[in-house]
Amino acid sequence: MHTVCGALPIEDLGRLSAIAVPLTLPAGRRFITEGDAAAHFFTVSSGTAMLVKGLADGRRQVTGFAGVGHFLGLAVANTYSFSAEAVDDTRVCRYSRVQLNTLLADAPAMRQRIMDIASNELVAAQAQMLLLGRKTARERLATFLTGLAPRADGAVATPMTRRDIADYLGLTIETVCRTLTRMQREGLIRMQGSARTVIVDRPALRALAGDEA
Amino acid sequence: MHTVCGALPIEDLGRLSAIAVPLTLPAGRRFITEGDAAAHFFTVSSGTAMLVKGLADGRRQVTGFAGVGHFLGLAVANTYSFSAEAVDDTRVCRYSRVQLNTLLADAPAMRQRIMDIASNELVAAQAQMLLLGRKTARERLATFLTGLAPRADGAVATPMTRRDIADYLGLTIETVCRTLTRMQREGLIRMQGSARTVIVDRPALRALAGDEA
DNA sequence: CGTTGTGTTGATATTAATCAACAAGTGTGG
DNA sequence: CCACACTTGTTGATTAATATCAACACAACG
Numbered sequence: 001m002h003t004v005c006g007a008l009p010i011e012d013l014g015r016l017s018a019i020a021v022p023l024t025l026p027a028g029r030r031f032i033t034e035g036d037a038a039a040h041f042f043t044v045s046s047g048t049a050m051l052v053k054g055l056a057d058g059r060r061q062v063t064g065f066a067g068v069g070h071f072l073g074l075a076v077a078n079t080y081s082f083s084a085e086a087v088d089d090t091r092v093c094r095y096s097r098v099q100l101n102t103l104l105a106d107a108p109a110m111r112q113r114i115m116d117i118a119s120n121e122l123v124a125a126q127a128q129m130l131l132l133g134r135k136t137a138r139e140r141l142a143t144f145l146t147g148l149a150p151r152a153d154g155a156v157a158t159p160m161t162r163r164d165i166a167d168y169l170g171l172t173i174e175t176v177c178r179t180l181t182r183m184q185r186e187g188l189i190r191m192q193g194s195a196r197t198v199i200v201d202r203p204a205l206r207a208l209a210g211d212e213a
Numbered sequence: 214m215h216t217v218c219g220a221l222p223i224e225d226l227g228r229l230s231a232i233a234v235p236l237t238l239p240a241g242r243r244f245i246t247e248g249d250a251a252a253h254f255f256t257v258s259s260g261t262a263m264l265v266k267g268l269a270d271g272r273r274q275v276t277g278f279a280g281v282g283h284f285l286g287l288a289v290a291n292t293y294s295f296s297a298e299a300v301d302d303t304r305v306c307r308y309s310r311v312q313l314n315t316l317l318a319d320a321p322a323m324r325q326r327i328m329d330i331a332s333n334e335l336v337a338a339q340a341q342m343l344l345l346g347r348k349t350a351r352e353r354l355a356t357f358l359t360g361l362a363p364r365a366d367g368a369v370a371t372p373m374t375r376r377d378i379a380d381y382l383g384l385t386i387e388t389v390c391r392t393l394t395r396m397q398r399e400g401l402i403r404m405q406g407s408a409r410t411v412i413v414d415r416p417a418l419r420a421l422a423g424d425e426a
Numbered sequence: 427c428g429t430t431g432t433g434t435t436g437a438t439a440t441t442a443a444t445c446a447a448c449a450a451g452t453g454t455g456g
Numbered sequence: 457c458c459a460c461a462c463t464t465g466t467t468g469a470t471t472a473a474t475a476t477c478a479a480c481a482c483a484a485c486g
Contacts, residue, residue: 051339053339053340053342053343055343055347055348055423056423056425057423059347060347061342061343061346061347063339063342063343074332074335075332075335075336076328076329076332076333077332077333077336081336081339081340082339111324111328114328115289115324115327115328115331116289118328118331118332118335119287119288119289119290119331120289120290121335122287122288122331122334122335122338123288123290123294125335125338125339125342126264126266126276126294126295126338127266127294128338128342129266129274129276129338129341129342129345130266130268130274130276132342132345132346132383133274133345133380133382133383134268134272134273134274134380134383135268136473136474137473137474161431161432161433162432162433162434163432167346167347169346170345170346170347171474171475172474172475172476173432173433173434174433174434174435174474174475174476175473175474175475177433177434177435178434178435178474181434181435194432194433210268210269210270212269349441349442350441350442374463374464374465375464375465375466376464384442384443385442385443385444386464386465386466387442387443387444387465387466387467388441388442388443390465390466390467391442391466391467394466394467407464407465427486428485428486429484429485429486430483430484430485430486431482431483431484431485432481432482432483432484433480433481433482433483434479434480434481434482435478435479435480435481436477436478436479436480437476437477437478437479438475438476438477438478439474439475439476439477440473440474440475440476441472441473441474441475442471442472442473442474443470443471443472443473444469444470444471444472445468445469445470445471446467446468446469446470447466447467447468447469448465448466448467448468449464449465449466449467450463450464450465450466451462451463451464451465452461452462452463452464453460453461453462453463454459454460454461454462455458455459455460455461456457456458456459456460
């Protein structure tokens with residue numbers, strides 16, 4: 001999965017796990033709430049989480065999905081600027097930010113790694129701005145699908161609902177549905193239930209995505 | 214100005230300026246090109262710069278404006294993932310990334326500051342995703358205008374062209390014009406040439422922006 | 427089994443884009 | 457200093473992409 005995070009080098013995992021609190025979250029559970037005091041940060045152990053920003057009237061924007069090994073909540077501010085929810089049944093580890101900072105003080109490799117993660121997030125965020133500001137519905141879906149990590153059989157996992165995809169791509173549920181249906185009709189993809197999609201013609205889909213400009 | 218950067222603590226400025234190469238850029242000059250080897254990073258000394266991402270067919274997205282004191286090009290990757298241009302006549306300082314990294318090795322305060330900057334960038338980027346994905350044209354302009362730093366007389370500087378604003382907000386030039394004209398007709402703002410705008414009714418504009426959800 | 431949430435498809439509405447004309451600056455060279 | 461070209465900004469008419477409204481299929485679940 002893209003954006004939101006990154007993985008740590010093995011040698012640091014032990015020190016990190018010493019302060020980790022493992023949590024099991026059912027699908028849909030919110031574990032970070034926009035505006036709350038930001039006392040913790042999280043890593044994803046299994047499943048998928050997503051970051052959400054909301055408007056007063058209920059409109060929402062998913063700013064990223066976080067798969068296994070990804071980080072959430074690395075903000076400097078005193079309050080979270082986004083909410084986070086489990087997409088499917090998900091295990092996360094929670095870390096105290098105070099303890100993390102202590103740990104970081106003499107772990108330069110880990111510090112560097114976190115810095116790199118933040119930079120990569122920023123690059124991903126800028127790519128997403130281009131998508132949201134300038135790409136068509138079709139291009140957005142093509143970008144989304146080709147950005148998902150393919151499994152051994154060539155299929156990609158889409159555990160999030162159509163609503164989550166729509167809120168991630170700045171579209172409506174209906175437009176997501178119609179666009180995917182059309183891509184299937186055209187032989188670009190094959191949907192196998194709503195949580196699994198085979199990318200039939202990856203080159204064509206990548207061309208549609210329009211990156212590599 | 215919002216997003217893209219931040220300022221360093223005074224005590225580090227001397228060390229940084231020792232490796233700085235000052236450059237003077239005319240309005241419109243591009244000084245970072247998407248895809249080029251990322252050997253440098255930059256700070257803005259005067260004027261305004263902007264970050265741009267482009268699609269093959271010419272569509273472009275401005276991902277942020279950088280005013281005085283802001284940073285550009287803090288990526289980890291080997292190539293820049295965006296271009297940068299001077300909005301008006303601008304002075305920037307250029308720093309070698311290699312030298313910067315050496316300097317950072319024993320400057321914890323500076324390192325921390327850069328980490329904080331990156332985090333703030335990320336928060337701003339997520340806010341912009343919400344704007345691009347879910348706000349109306351009117352809400353986007355209201356958000357943009359209320360986010361500009363007001364001068365002593367209450368006016369805000371808008372040195373960028375309508376095209377740049379449109380590419381920043383994911384709109385067309387015409388929609389930006391029409392929306393601003395309408396806001397002026399409604400007494401929310403008063404335009405004084407295209408580079409200067411007085412915000413007449415800031416509370417109303419902030420309410421329109423829809424943040425503080 | 428009904429109930430509820432999710433996904434799909436169709437008909438229609440609406441926002442913002444496109445196409446077009448022109449006004450207002452800005453700069454250049456005669 | 458003025459005429460001209462060229463860029464930028466504004467406004468109007470029309471189109472098009474996507475949202476909205478609506479109906480229904482289907483699966484999960486109590």
